Amino acid sequence: xxxxxxxxxxxxLILALGVxxxxxxxxxxxxxxxxxxxxxxxxxxxxxxVASIAEKELGQPIVVLNKAGAGGQVGFTxxxxxxxxxxxxxxxxxxxxNTIILxxxxxxxxxxxxxxxxxxxxxxxxxIYVKPDxxxxxxxxxxxxxxxxxxxxxxxxxxxxGDDHLAILMLEExxxxxxxxxxxxxxxxQVTALLGGQIDVSFLNVGGLTPRVKAGQLRVLAVMDKERSxxxxxxxxxxxxxxxxVISSSTRxxxxxxxxxxPIVKKLQAVFKKAIENPEHMEKMDNAGLAIKMMxxxxxxxxxxxxxxxxxxxxDAARKAR
Amino acid sequence: xxxxQYWILGFSVATLPLNLLYAFIGCVLGTLxxxxxxxxxxxxxxxxxxxxxxxxxxxxxxxxAAIYYGAMYGGTITSVLxxxxxxxxxxxxxxxxxxxxxxxxxxxxxxxxAIGSFIGGTFATIALMVVSLPLATFALRxxxxxxxxLLVVGLSLVTGLSGRSMLAALVMTFFGLMLCxxxxxxxxxxxxxxxxxxxxxDGIGFIPVVMGLxxxxxxxxxxxAPVLEVIKTKITDLxxxxxxxxxxxxxxxxxxxxxxxxxxxxxxxxxxPTFLAYVVEKKVSKHPEKFGxxxxxxxxxxxxxxxxxxxxxxxxxxxxxxxxxxxxxxLMGAFIIHGLTPGPFLFKERPDVVWGLIASLYxxxxxxxxxxxxxxxxxAKLLEIRYEFLYPGILLFCILGAYSLNQxxxxxxxxxxxxxxxxxxxxxxxxxxxxxxxxxxGPMMERALRTSLEMSAxxxxxxxxxxxxxxxxxxxxxVLLSPAVRLLGKRAGKExxx
Numbered sequence: 001x002x003x004x005x006x007x008x009x010x011x012x013l014i015l016a017l018g019v020x021x022x023x024x025x026x027x028x029x030x031x032x033x034x035x036x037x038x039x040x041x042x043x044x045x046x047x048x049x050v051a052s053i054a055e056k057e058l059g060q061p062i063v064v065l066n067k068a069g070a071g072g073q074v075g076f077t078x079x080x081x082x083x084x085x086x087x088x089x090x091x092x093x094x095x096x097x098n099t100i101i102l103x104x105x106x107x108x109x110x111x112x113x114x115x116x117x118x119x120x121x122x123x124x125x126x127x128i129y130v131k132p133d134x135x136x137x138x139x140x141x142x143x144x145x146x147x148x149x150x151x152x153x154x155x156x157x158x159x160x161x162g163d164d165h166l167a168i169l170m171l172e173e174x175x176x177x178x179x180x181x182x183x184x185x186x187x188x189x190q191v192t193a194l195l196g197g198q199i200d201v202s203f204l205n206v207g208g209l210t211p212r213v214k215a216g217q218l219r220v221l222a223v224m225d226k227e228r229s230x231x232x233x234x235x236x237x238x239x240x241x242x243x244x245x246v247i248s249s250s251t252r253x254x255x256x257x258x259x260x261x262x263p264i265v266k267k268l269q270a271v272f273k274k275a276i277e278n279p280e281h282m283e284k285m286d287n288a289g290l291a292i293k294m295m296x297x298x299x300x301x302x303x304x305x306x307x308x309x310x311x312x313x314x315x316d317a318a319r320k321a322r
Numbered sequence: 323x324x325x326x327q328y329w330i331l332g333f334s335v336a337t338l339p340l341n342l343l344y345a346f347i348g349c350v351l352g353t354l355x356x357x358x359x360x361x362x363x364x365x366x367x368x369x370x371x372x373x374x375x376x377x378x379x380x381x382x383x384x385x386x387a388a389i390y391y392g393a394m395y396g397g398t399i400t401s402v403l404x405x406x407x408x409x410x411x412x413x414x415x416x417x418x419x420x421x422x423x424x425x426x427x428x429x430x431x432x433x434x435x436a437i438g439s440f441i442g443g444t445f446a447t448i449a450l451m452v453v454s455l456p457l458a459t460f461a462l463r464x465x466x467x468x469x470x471x472l473l474v475v476g477l478s479l480v481t482g483l484s485g486r487s488m489l490a491a492l493v494m495t496f497f498g499l500m501l502c503x504x505x506x507x508x509x510x511x512x513x514x515x516x517x518x519x520x521x522x523x524d525g526i527g528f529i530p531v532v533m534g535l536x537x538x539x540x541x542x543x544x545x546x547a548p549v550l551e552v553i554k555t556k557i558t559d560l561x562x563x564x565x566x567x568x569x570x571x572x573x574x575x576x577x578x579x580x581x582x583x584x585x586x587x588x589x590x591x592x593x594x595p596t597f598l599a600y601v602v603e604k605k606v607s608k609h610p611e612k613f614g615x616x617x618x619x620x621x622x623x624x625x626x627x628x629x630x631x632x633x634x635x636x637x638x639x640x641x642x643x644x645x646x647x648x649x650x651x652x653l654m655g656a657f658i659i660h661g662l663t664p665g666p667f668l669f670k671e672r673p674d675v676v677w678g679l680i681a682s683l684y685x686x687x688x689x690x691x692x693x694x695x696x697x698x699x700x701x702a703k704l705l706e707i708r709y710e711f712l713y714p715g716i717l718l719f720c721i722l723g724a725y726s727l728n729q730x731x732x733x734x735x736x737x738x739x740x741x742x743x744x745x746x747x748x749x750x751x752x753x754x755x756x757x758x759x760x761x762x763x764g765p766m767m768e769r770a771l772r773t774s775l776e777m778s779a780x781x782x783x784x785x786x787x788x789x790x791x792x793x794x795x796x797x798x799x800x801v802l803l804s805p806a807v808r809l810l811g812k813r814a815g816k817e818x819x820x
Binding site: 038065066067068069070071073074077078100103105106107109151154159160161180181182183184185186188189191192193195196197198199211217 | 505511518523659665666769776777779
């Protein structure tokens with residue numbers, strides 16, 4: 001974070017002077033990396049880790065810009081309208097970006113084709129947490145109780161139509177239950193509410209919460225993934241517990257605006273691939289509880305589109321339920 | 323860890339050389355902001371937030387907190403020497419402080435203010451250490467309905483206590499609440515009143531608003547004011563006479579208690595404790611008629627209450643995440659920018675930040691005592707800087723500060739617009755604090771209300787069936803209705819008499 005303000009001022013100055021008058025190999029000036037969430041959040045932490053390593057490889061500073069607000073919409077809107085010259089790229093969070101596009105109420109000024117996916121960095125699986133003294137020992141206990149008391153068990157999300165909300169909808173659908181969904185803004189308010197007994201169950205992710213589990217503040221009911229999380233190796237996944245349709249995660253990857261030229265995409269992919277595979281990056285991400293999942297090119301694009309199609313019915317169902 | 327270990331942890335963090343340096347820089351900047359008329363602690367901290375971006379969270383927050391209570395000290399100097407409050411909480415100090423200066427007793431006035439502030443600040447910090455931990459545990463019982471009710475209390479207090487006209491205060495509160503409606507719906511995510519302007523999706527940022535209302539607005543107003551006349555007196559004897567000591571001791575004690583307890587209630591603001599302390603002092607005095615002619619307890623008590631309040635107000639901020647005044651809201655913004663959410667968890671998860679900050683308050687008070695007593699003459703010199711040089715500089719800082727928050731030109735526009743509004747509101751004598759506090763508390767209130775209703779499946783009775791929330795709502799109703807009741811009582815009385 002050091003020198004961020006100075007950096008951006010310098011960057012603006014360089015832009016103003018028009019250093020790019022001579023055709024040189026990209027990049028000829030500092031690259032902005034937009035993060036659509038506040039500084040200190042897990043997206044921001046991951047972005048700063050990779051930026052500090054990738055900038056050595058890129059030969060130009062990478063300046064992390066926090067454009068937080070409206071569940072990411074402010075930043076995504078900003079990224080979508082940039083010139084596709086590689087000087088401004090950003091982190092896109094899926095499925096948050098998908099649901100903003102899919103919910104007509106959000107009046108998004110962008111679509112999935114407005115972005116050029118470059119490389120994915122993180123896949124943070126969804127996790128169901130309870131208080132350590134909760135009488136739910138596994139997913140089945142929760143479902144049995146929910147069948148007995150439909151619409152009464154209070155479950156928290158970190159925001160409407162975020163990955164946690166979608167996960168609840170998946171579980172409702174798969175188990176044929178109805179839960180009472182309570183939306184919070186971000187992790188901390190939700191965990192506070194869980195520990196204060198305001199809600200019964202929390203739908204969150206792995207990232208950032210491993211210390212609380214270690215400290216005995218939270219217990220993990222299930223990890224909503226096909227494979228067990230390396231951070232919670234003893235906890236069975238939702239698939240193991242009999243709900244293969246309940247798979248949820250939040251991914252964070254780097255994307256540019258639409259029409260980013262192929263050579264720039266290739267260059268950025270090479271730079272960030274090297275940075276992501278760097279042992280320093282791996283170690284720092286491990287400490288932050290963030291699982292690395294590299295996806296590039298067609299693989300990443302396909303993931304983006306398939307997730308979009310899978311998310312659509314859930315968003316429609318959530319909108320109908322309002 | 324028990325309380326003692328937390329204290330040790332706090333002091334070990336606060337005494338790191340770098341953190342001491344940040345606290346020191348904060349104290350100097352804060353005193354400077356307090357001394358210079360035209361910049362109060364709210365605008366000062368808001369402008370300097372971006373400066374802390376490059377620091378680690380603890381250092382940044384220690385520095386901002388130091389600016390906050392440093393400004394409380396600095397404001398006194400201007401009040402005493404120029405009869406113009408350097409910041410709002412020093413208004414009452416003008417009454418006796420300036421009179422003392424006219425009699426050539428500026429030294430002891432400033433001396434007792436610094437000493438009283440030190441004692442008030444120190445005791446409040448110790449009290450903060452004692453009550454915070456149990457309160458943070460209790461705060462977990464504050465669910466969304468309780469938070470909503472507490473915020474209603476805060477807003478009704480700031481409305482009921484600001485300015486002379488309750489109507490003007492109500493208008494300003496609702497103006498603030500209406501501003502909060504701009505931007506994304508916090509629960510459903512639909513844009514409201516954004517007119518398709520992307521920066522508005524995120525709502526109106528309160529930091530540019532604070533900079534505008536309290537910074538730019540104040541500067542515009544000050545430019546109209548005549549050039550300040552600084553009392554040119556040799557400030558030699560800073561220590562009060564024995565007789566003055568005797569009367570001051572009680573005043574300082576009462577000021578400490580009043581300040582701290584009022585600090586615990588969100589929405590009171592920094593001015594009320596100083597007025598209350600002054601009034602109480604006048605009531606208990608053997609010579610109330612001499613107040614306003616330069617009695618030392620008229621300086622000692624409000625100045626003590628002022629700093630005691632500043633530290634007491636940290637309690638609701640740190641334990642519940644509820645800022646009690648515009649300046650504290652800026653400080654809370656700084657926590658959030660640095661990735662820390664004030665609230666019960668912060669005590670558990672970042673004891674280094676919380677206790678480091680609390681310990682730094684203590685050390686900062688010592689630094690301020692050292693800064694203020696021998697350097698009073700230097701600060702007084704600053705008052706002679708010509709406005710032609712001073713104000714453009716401050717304006718430039720405001721613009722840079724507003725821009726660097728989000729690298730957004732829109733924020734600069736917001737700041738300038740609210741600067742003009744702030745000027746107009748001041749001219750009309752409409753209070754600014756209700757707007758700013760409503761702008762900050764409004765989104766928290768809306769979210770708490772809607773989350774409560776999600777918890778109860780839409781049943782409003784959740785707000786009154788939970789005991790803590792019910793009691794708080796009754797308190798709010800009493801605060802808001804009391805002027806009306808008094809007014810009705812007066813009218814009824816008149817009719818009886820006539």
